[in-house]
Amino acid sequence: MGLIKKLGLKALVTLLFVTTSTLAIADLTVLVTGIGSTRFPIAVADFSNETSFPQKVTKIIRDDLVSSGKFTNIDTGSSPISESNAVDFGIWKTKGASAFISGSVTQITNGQYEVRFRLYDTIKRQSLGGLSIVSSKSGLHISAHKVADYIYEKLLGSRSIFSTQLSYVTHYRGRYQLVVSDWNGQNEHVALTSSEPIISPAWSPDGTKLAYVSFERKKPIVYIHNLLTSQRMIISDQKGNNSAPAWSPDGTKLALALSKTGNTQIFIVNSDGSGLRRLNRSYSIDTEPTFSSDGQSIYFTSDRGGQPQIYKMSIQGESYSSAQRVTFNGSYNTSARISPDGKKCAYISCVENVFRLKLQDLTTGIVTVLTNTRYDESPSFSANGEYLLYATQVNGRQVLAIVSTDNSMHYILTISGGNVHNPAWGPFIQY
Incomplete structure (x- = not known):
């Protein structure tokens, strides 16, 4: 009262x-004022075909992973890499990345958009799977959070919160x-x-x-x-x-x-x-x-x-x-x-x-x-x-x-x- x-x-x-x-x-x-000392080095390449979209799926994925305090981003350069491209594990391992992600964003029928990606373990030189996620254009940010969820859970073994929501009151x-x-x-x-x-x-x-x-x-x-x-x-x-x-x-x-x-x-x-x-x-x-x-x-x-x-x-x-x-x-x-x-x-x-x-x-x-x-x-x-x-x-x-x-x-x-x-x-x- x-x-x-x-x-x-x-x-x-x-x-x-x-x-x-x-x-x-x-x-x-978001201002990060503290961060954990041990972080998983990960390389998320720019997804192909996403330059024409206002919401950049790749950036959302990178920001999610770093904001968790458990990952650090390895620079992948400016060239987009699709999930269908061959992966040179040696290059990414040399760059210090323990995992590598490539993907694409494609407009399909009825105004829908498909996000596809693959996750790789560069140390073991093997694929850890991937997903195909379909959404509206306005839902691309949700698709990006789901990709980050998948990466977090595959690499760390616990469920992540990138697809959850907040509520609050503004005045x-x-x-x-x-x-x-x-x-x-x-x-x-x-x-x-x-x-x-x-x-x-x-x-x-x-x-x-x-x-x-x-x-x-x-x-x-x-x-x-x-x-x-x-x-x-x-x-x-x-x-x-x-x-x-x-x-x-x-x-x-x-x-x-x-x-x-x-x-x-x-x-x-x-x-x-x-x-x-x-x-x-x-x-x-x-x-x-x-x-x-x-x-x-x-x-x-x-x-x-x-x-x-x-x-x-x-x-x-x-x-x-x-x-x-x-x-x-x-x-x-x-x-x-x-x-x-x-x-x-x-x-x-x-x-x-x-x-x-x-x-x-x-x-x-x-x-x-x-x-x-x-x-x-x-x-x-x-x-x-x-x-x-x-x-x-x-x-x-x-x-x-x-x-x-x-x-x-x-x-x-x-x-x-x-x-x-x-x-x-x-x-x-x-x-």
């Missing part, structure tokens, strides 16, 4: 849905926009525009919906927004504050923080808005629920000990004394998020008015400080659990940032022309 008081309530509501076009709301730049000149973008902040789509605040977006597990809180009716109400159809529904409009929606891992339920009974408590509701059920009955303020990775527990923030800390309870509910305290490092810890494998908890910790992102191993209790900024908020794990997205301030501006969970590298994603906050990282795409 501090945010509500800070923002205030305006007299007019302007609501605009943008469903069919991609809007370039701002240029976004500029009295206008709030709920934005969906590629994982790196590019190719933004505006899902919702309002003159009233939008906060706390949360992705459904299948990546087709966003739950969020909107103030368009002069009070906080939780909505579910279908990104495929642009239809939305009210999921909670109870008396008082409706806030902090969080999806269950199976997508059938949401946890909410509601003040309908007085002090804010944790509730669960079905994803169609039915079956509202209160989980706890404490005298404290309990808020910011998030599900465990197995869906059997709820982590939440509570001031029951005098200062905000993170606790855990069963989805069946709790008596006042049955919740387990999770954080003990520091006197002010909020905004828990659990890693996809259930082994780590990211949260925001405040010490002497400095808010920083921390990561706690839930088995050992070991806590790592991941940032050196001062106003971190809203952490969100990538789908593979290897990165964290969060909002922070840099040079007095609200920006998005990404940090690897091993703390080896950091990105600052700066959107010009406005402040950005309340980020959430989407799941692996399933549709």
Whole structure:
């Protein structure tokens, strides 16, 4: 409710849905402020036939791989090389590349475009396979991310996040926009525009919906927004504050923080808005629920000990004394998020008015400080659990940032022309 008081309530509501076009709301730049010491040397040749297209598939692939902090690009020169060309393994090995990629972009029928590529191990002098991906012209960036996914997974043996999406809220000149973008902040789509605040977006597990809180009716109400159809529904409009929606891992339920009974408590509701059920009955303020990775527990923030800390309870509910305290490092810890494998908890910790992102191993209790900024908020794990997205301030501006969970590298994603906050990282795409 501090945010509500800070923002205030305006007299007019302007609501605009943008469903069919991609809007370039701002240029976004990536500043890499740290990088891992061991990186895989890879040569991605310019794909043939792509010079006439506005989106360069090769550049997107190279940028994805380098931005992961796990690859370094080897110069391939300016001559395009198709996937059908013979490969001189000796040349690329001499240049220091452990892997080589060649490919092409071709316009086919019905305005569709085909991206083809081959991946080679230059050390073993063998092909590691390839793909043929068909898309519209506007979808070439998605095809490029899929190529980078394939390369990452083949060479490193784990699933990558280049085809995932982000959501966040921008605020500029009295206008709030709920934005969906590629994982790196590019190719933004505006899902919702309002003159009233939008906060706390949360992705459904299948990546087709966003739950969020909107103030368009002069009070906080939780909505579910279908990104495929642009239809939305009210999921909670109870008396008082409706806030902090969080999806269950199976997508059938949401946890909410509601003040309908007085002090804010944790509730669960079905994803169609039915079956509202209160989980706890404490005298404290309990808020910011998030599900465990197995869906059997709820982590939440509570001031029951005098200062905000993170606790855990069963989805069946709790008596006042049955919740387990999770954080003990520091006197002010909020905004828990659990890693996809259930082994780590990211949260925001405040010490002497400095808010920083921390990561706690839930088995050992070991806590790592991941940032050196001062106003971190809203952490969100990538789908593979290897990165964290969060909002922070840099040079007095609200920006998005990404940090690897091993703390080896950091990105600052700066959107010009406005402040950005309340980020959430989407799941692996399933549709």
